[in-house]
Amino acid sequence: MKIRQSISKRHYILLSISGIFLVFLLWSFLSYSKLITPIFLPSPTQVLYAALILFKDNLLYDILASSLRIIFGFVIAAAISIPVGIIIGTQKRFEAFIEPTVSFIRYIPPSAFVPLSILWFGIGELEKYFVIFIGVAPYLIFFVANAVSHVRQEFVDAGLTLRANTKQIYTKIIIPSAMPQMWEALQLMFSVAWTFIIFAEIIAANSGLGSILIKSQRFLKTDKAIAIVIIIGLLGLITDFLFKITYKMFFPWTEKSRYA
């Protein structure tokens, strides 16, 4: 097969659906045939039924709880990481001052901060924001700094010869030029943020998808657990889709937006 050969949209969708369908088929076969006992692998019908019960028991409230935690934690992380990343990517002094500390934190798994976070903030919302922040910010800073430092020097030179001052070099050249890559970093880190929040909720929470997940495990409700896992996946797909659509909307000028 040719490398990077493009395919039609219909072809693409067809292949996507058949990929998902194949997994579904395998699951159906293993569960309906009882090759694996329902306690470990319930059938699709059982899972669907469990999902309906969950929704009746106010699952939307838990979805909202998890989503709000992610959104708040993420917005705080982004609001701090983006400016810090831009400074690190353009000013060597700041890079030297901040970067090693950020890298140090980046190498610590965010899950390692959960116990400390509970000690410091209890098991309320603040603790969840902190876990997301500590998980997202060090990576986001790195990605933003990287995007900014790869802005072509020639763009900056062109700006300078057209008489842009330092502030204008940032606002009119460096930021718009690095924006698409930053957006992709946000997309990537948002999906990672889901991992952290679910983990934090599994450890300690009274609401949210993670807390239902751990309750389902305790009561051997495998069907409910699988339903939650699928819902998390679907929520991920939806956010991914939103990021892709907005990418196309905001950055019609990129080479990528033609194919995305």
Next chain:
Amino acid sequence: MLKLKNISKTYNSGKEQVEVVSNLSLEVRDKQFVALVGPSGCGKTTFLKIIAGLLAPTYGEVILDREKILGPGKDRGLIFQNFNLFPWLTVSKNISFGLDLQKLDSKKKEEIVNHYLRITGLKDFAEFYPKNLSGGMQQRVAIARTLANNPKIILMDEPFGSLDSQTRSQMQEFLIDLWETERKTIIFVTHNVGEAIFLADKIYVLTKRPMRIKKIFKVPFLRPRKHALKRTKDFFASESKITQELDMTNDLTKALTIFNTDI
């Protein structure tokens, strides 16, 4: 009048010092079209960046109309080989980039942008992004972007080097028509001798590493110049004369390199 006095530029690469430009002096009168011809990698880009104010010379000074140049300025525009348009801006926004930085009233701005869209024949492409334009069109936008800022001097760094030969000769004709109407000082760097003769009043042949002026030619052809000029006997004669000079500098450079490595 642009005066370059004893310009030298040395780069530090590790422990070694590499002299890229060596004690170079030249004067360019207002509204003159000057071409610099030299082997590739001879430091022409460095030299243009010094005039643009993007790089400081190690020694010497650049003086424009009795004022020493200390940084980039509105009076000097730079045009790059790879067009270097801002891909996130449409054609008209690229052209008005310099104007948008100044607090100009929007009517005046629009007038200038429309003027250059017309001159460059890009009126129908005003709302296009650079990615949807051909190389020749992109370079016309880049020229318009620089001209819209109304510089006194335009510095061009092998501007047509990455275009195919047909587009290249179209762009040469476009530039020469433009220069004959707008009359700016142009310093044009190229390694294409024919291009230099066709466009310029004066040609400087340069040496490589360090860059020095080897020889100066005055181009005798009258203006307006049309493409037919390129097929005349006199043109061929000038071309071969300058090419010979250039080849000699190339051979000299090679000889020197061998000589140096032997030591």
